Amino acid sequence: MNTKDQAEGLRRLHRRPTRVIAVASGKGGVGKTNVVANLAVGLARLGESVMVFDADLGLGNIDILLGLAPRFNLSHVIRGERSLEEILVRGPHGLWVLPAASGVASMAALTPAQQANLIDAVSRLNVPVDYLLIDCAAGISGDVLTFSRAAQEVVVVLSNEPASIADAYALVKVLSRQYGLKRFQLLPNMVRDAAEGKALFARFCSVADRYLDVSIGLAGAIPLDPALRSAVRAQRAVIESAPGSPSAKAFGALVERVRTWPMPEGAGGQLAFFMQQWMQPEPASPAS
Template sequence: MTRQKDAIMDQAEGLRRLQRPPTKVITVASGKGGVGKTNVVANLAITLARSGQRVMVFDADLGLGNIDILLGLTPRYNISHVLSGEKQLSDVLVRGPQDILVLPASSGVAGMASLDVATQSRLIDAVSTLDIPLDYLLVDCAAGIAGDVLTFSRAAQDLIVVLNNEPASVADAYALIKVLSKQYGLKRFHLLPNMVRDAREGQALFAKITGVADRYLDVSLDLVGSIPLDASLRAAVRSQRAVVESAPQSASAVAFAALAARVKNWPLPQGPSGRIEFFMQQWLRAEQVA
């Protein structure tokens, strides 16, 4: 009788999970560090949450995470404590502005930047047991084209590539797109010029990459907006706050609002591919193939 009851409960749990609304998984990447990628993730997450969306941020720069610092959070634990078995995932999550959830990465922990398959499996198991309905999972991965960056980019439903008006940033953004396209078959990329003077400068950066990509790559590039570097954004970073909270009428905050509105219009995943555990399984599969 007990076994039958357990089986019925397991079936009910499985049905309940399948009936969850799909979670939109978006990875935010950059070819080069220092382009403000983590700031983009933080402000996008908070803006989505202010519009009633349930949002979680996964700091996927596993060895050098810093989104908690950017938001002035002081988590007691991080993802390394989950992988070691010391804590459950629910113990590690922290609440940020507008009730966003943040899964903090470790900082300066050796070995976290390159996880073996068994450790990745433990992370997938931990995420699969997380009983929190979400509308968006934003993945803030490390800069560059190595390791987990490629696998996180391939596992998500949408990829935003952040760049700014520096020759190295433009070149490295193109390199990231090229690797993901030629080696892994990704065809669709959303580009976000950040820390620019105005929309015209952002459009010029987009034109630089599309001019080369149209000639050498079989990809679809989409300009999702431009984020200006104004005085309010600089002040927000210094005060460890999101500019959409500290100066919601500033040019940069208005640009983030426009970005969030655009993101909300992207089609939702259909079926189980929208579940977070599927994303984690895709990450593991991509790592094995790589």
């Protein structure tokens, strides 16, 4: 199947618009996947049709956080052993999960041919969804940059410590200067309270406003509390296991805020938008 045929197949995939949100972080260990899990469950609880694409292709663990045990994952699709329909698993409240591999180094650096195979598989996937949440790997690897620039919204998760702040800034800088992204949503995670989250947001924006031509919104602030730790150990979303906890209430506010984000102009239908953007060639890096 050539690129033109792939594109036509993807255009036919779905007609209803889908919100495509990439959740990324400059540094690992900031709770990014936990954010994805709670956002997905929160949306699904409200009747939204949700799919989580575990784009940490070689070290995926969204299935673990949701208490799932998939038999197959994207590595089986890449090897031609299974279709996407066969690896899709149902999570809480009927949300869908496309699980990644764990501990498969080759999945972290797919070749163009392997990417084409995955595109072909997605073009045949017939699962209408309202939200596609992309759980990106941490850092600024090629896969992270590709998935982020394909999304309509990029949520950057960070914690209030120097390395996380510096790496989050580096991610926004690369996506802005090399890929032309101009709008980001910042989500302080594991903070003491909303006031600390707002202060972190203000500090980040003061630097970004000085050196980058971007617009940054505050998606919310997630406090770290004992209920959140317990939920992770129990492999459940805290928004369900302890709905009255500070972190669950913050995730609930995040869900409501995400539902109010306007659909960007020119957004395509369903997964077709995401995959068509993914197929575009990477722009050349600007001259230094």
